[in-house]
Structure formats: C-alpha cells, structure tokens
Amino acid sequence: MEGHYMIYGGDTNERYHTHTSLVVGSRPQESPTKQFHYYAGPACAHQHKSRSRTTPAEEEDDSLKERQRENKVLELLIRSRRKALANYKARQETLLDENTKLREEIEGKEKEVHDEVKSLLRKYERFRGAVSTLTSKFETEKVLARKAYDEATAKVAKEVEALEKQGQALDNKLRERKTELSVLMSYKDKEYPVRAMKIAELQKQIQYLSTEYEAEINDLISITAIEKDKYYQESEERLHGIKETVTDNAIDSMHDSLKEMAMQNIVMRKEIEGHNGLLEELESTIQDLTQQVSQLRVDPKTSTRQVMFPHLFKETPKCTPDMDVVLDIPTQQWLPI
Structure with a gap:
C-alpha cells in the first residue's frame, strides 16, 4: 500500500x-x-x-x-x-538448485568432453602413427612398384623388339611364299596339265603290268613258301642231330657210376610221375567215397537203429513258432440210428 x-x-x-x-x-x-x-x-x-x-x-x-x-x-x-x-x-x-544442477551438468559435460578429447587425442596419435606407417609403406611400395615398372618396361621393350624381328622374318617368309605361290600358279596353269596326263598314263601302265605279272608273282610266292618249309625242316633235323651228338658225347665222357646214377634218376622220375598219378586217382576216389558215406548217413533206409527198432526211433517233425497247432483229440460220435 x-x-x-x-x-x-x-x-x-x-x-x-x-x-x-x-x-x-x-x-x-x-x-x-x-x-x-x-x-x-x-x-x-x-x-x-x-x-x-x-x-x-x-x-x-x-x-x-x-x-x-x-x-x-x-x-x-x-x-x-x-x-x-x-x-x-x-x-x-x-x-541455487538450478545452479547446482547446471554446475553438475557442466562438470559432467566437461568430464565427457575431457574423456572425448582424450579419446580423440589417442585416436589422433594412433591415426598419426598409422599415417606415418602407411606413408613409409607407400614409399616402399612406390619404390618397388617403380622398380617393377622399369623392369616390366624393359622386358616389354625387349619382347616388342623380338616381336618386331619375328614380324620382319614373317614378312620375308610371306614374300617368299607369295613368290612360290606365283610359281605354283604358273606351274598349275602351264606344266600341271602335261604332268597330270603323264601320271595318268603311268598309272594305266602300272595297272596293266600288275595284272600281267600277277600269276608269276603268285607262283613265286608259293615257291618261296615251299622252300621256307624245306629249309625249316632241314634246320630242325640238323638241330636234333646236333643235340643227339652232343648228348651222346656227354654220356660217353661221363663215368660209369654217373651214368648209372643218371639212369636211376630217370627211373625214379618215371616212378614218381606214376605215383603222383596214382595219388591223384586215390584222392578223387576218397572224395567220392566220402560223399557216398555222408549220403548214406542221411538216408533212413541205411540207418540200422531205425531198421531194427522203428518204434523207438520215430522221426517226428519239430514244432516251430510259425507252424499251426493241430489238436488230434479223439472225440465221441453218435451212432447212426
């Protein structure tokens, strides 16, 4: 107021x-x-x-x-x-409360900003180290790439030079082939027809001569075959005679005891061969007899027990789970009236 x-x-x-x-x-x-x-x-x-x-x-x-x-x-x-x-x-x-909150918020922001700045500084340090590493690596790779480029350039220059030489050689060959082609074309146009006619005449003469001398060729082939057989038989007989002569000479030069021993060996060899044949026959006979015995054991007609005591040794089929059961029970039946 x-x-x-x-x-x-x-x-x-x-x-x-x-x-x-x-x-x-x-x-x-x-x-x-x-x-x-x-x-x-x-x-x-x-x-x-x-x-x-x-x-x-x-x-x-x-x-x-x-x-x-x-x-x-x-x-x-x-x-x-x-x-x-x-x-x-x-x-x-x-x-005051707002100022306290603002101060705390500012302090928190400052801490966050400080941490972020520290993190950014660390990242910057790492980035700077990585940049320096990449720069050094790039320089090294650049030097190597330059060296490889120079080597490749020199190699390509040599290859190009070699290819140019090959191209020149191919050009020369091409000129030669063109010259040959022109010669062949002139030959085809001028000399080839005459040569072709001569070749046809020669082929006709060869065909005529081959039919004319075919019989003589067949006779010559048969004569050569007969002579080959004759010479083969003579060579076989001569070889057999040489073997007999050599064998007789070897036997004559041997001692009597050795001759007797050789004869005994021959006899023993013959006997062994005979015994081996007899042994094979006996083995086959034994196998046949074994089969017959096994068959007789199974055959009920040859079973002595079943023949002498048939009421004691009855053969009844055994029941299995998959068989049907049949009850054979005697039943009473009405008498027919």
Whole structure:
C-alpha cells in the first residue's frame, strides 16, 4: 500500500511531499501555525476538509490516530516486504538448485568432453602413427612398384623388339611364299596339265603290268613258301642231330657210376610221375567215397537203429513258432440210428 502526505504552511506556503514506499517511519514536523491536510492520492474519491486549529488534546488524538494509520501502513509494507523477501529466498533456493544442477551438468559435460578429447587425442596419435606407417609403406611400395615398372618396361621393350624381328622374318617368309605361290600358279596353269596326263598314263601302265605279272608273282610266292618249309625242316633235323651228338658225347665222357646214377634218376622220375598219378586217382576216389558215406548217413533206409527198432526211433517233425497247432483229440460220435 502506498500513500502521499502533503503539508501546507501559513505565510510561506511550505509544502512537503513524501512517498511511503521510499521513506519508512519519517514524519513531518508540525507547526502550530500550519494546517495539516491528508491527501490519499489522485485515485481517492473522498472529499477532505481542512481542519482549523484545535486544542492540544485534540492534536494529540489526531497525531495518535495518524501514527496508528502509519503503523498499519508500515505493517502492511513489512508484510509485503517479508513476503517479497520469502519469494526472493525461494527464488534464491530455486536458482541455487538450478545452479547446482547446471554446475553438475557442466562438470559432467566437461568430464565427457575431457574423456572425448582424450579419446580423440589417442585416436589422433594412433591415426598419426598409422599415417606415418602407411606413408613409409607407400614409399616402399612406390619404390618397388617403380622398380617393377622399369623392369616390366624393359622386358616389354625387349619382347616388342623380338616381336618386331619375328614380324620382319614373317614378312620375308610371306614374300617368299607369295613368290612360290606365283610359281605354283604358273606351274598349275602351264606344266600341271602335261604332268597330270603323264601320271595318268603311268598309272594305266602300272595297272596293266600288275595284272600281267600277277600269276608269276603268285607262283613265286608259293615257291618261296615251299622252300621256307624245306629249309625249316632241314634246320630242325640238323638241330636234333646236333643235340643227339652232343648228348651222346656227354654220356660217353661221363663215368660209369654217373651214368648209372643218371639212369636211376630217370627211373625214379618215371616212378614218381606214376605215383603222383596214382595219388591223384586215390584222392578223387576218397572224395567220392566220402560223399557216398555222408549220403548214406542221411538216408533212413541205411540207418540200422531205425531198421531194427522203428518204434523207438520215430522221426517226428519239430514244432516251430510259425507252424499251426493241430489238436488230434479223439472225440465221441453218435451212432447212426
């Protein structure tokens, strides 16, 4: 609440203007010759009358009332200021909380930024090391590639030179072949027909002579075959005679005991061959007899036990799980009436 106080003086018409919102507890000096007017402000619609000079008791009552009004105004001002102070304190606490949160957030952001900067610095160090490694490797590979390029260029130049030489040689051969082709074409056009006619005549003569001398050739072939057989038989007889002569000479040169031993060996060899043949015949006979014996063991006609004691050695078929059961039980039947 705000108010304005105005004081007017007698002769000098002194005026004091005070604002309660700026000066708290100030009170104008009263003079017995001055008139006191209360001015509530331009918004107040009440009519105020100036009071004439009164007695000291009345003045004290008026001053007491005025002081009470001022005290109320001051109390209202104090309440408003306390309320504003409480609002300011609440705002201060809110701002302090916000500042604390902002400080913590800023510190967290600073820590994150610091960690990120450290990580970026590490990455930068690694990247710089990798770049230096790649640069050195690139330089090394560049030198090697340049060397390989130079070698390949020299090799290709040599190959191109060799190919050019081969091309020149092929061109020369091509010229020679063209010359030969022209010669052959002229030969084909001029000399070939004459030579072809001569070749045809010679082929006819060969065919005529081959049919004419075919009988003589066959006779000659048969004569040569007969002579070959004759010479083969003579060579065989001569070889056999040479073998007999050599054998007789060897036997004649041998000692009598050795001759007898040789004869005995021959006899023993013949006997061994005869015994081996006899042994094979006996083995085959034994196999046949073994088969016959096994057949006789199975045959019931040759079983002595079954022939002599047939009621004791009956052959009954054995039952197996897959066979059907047949019950042979005697049953009573009605007599026919």
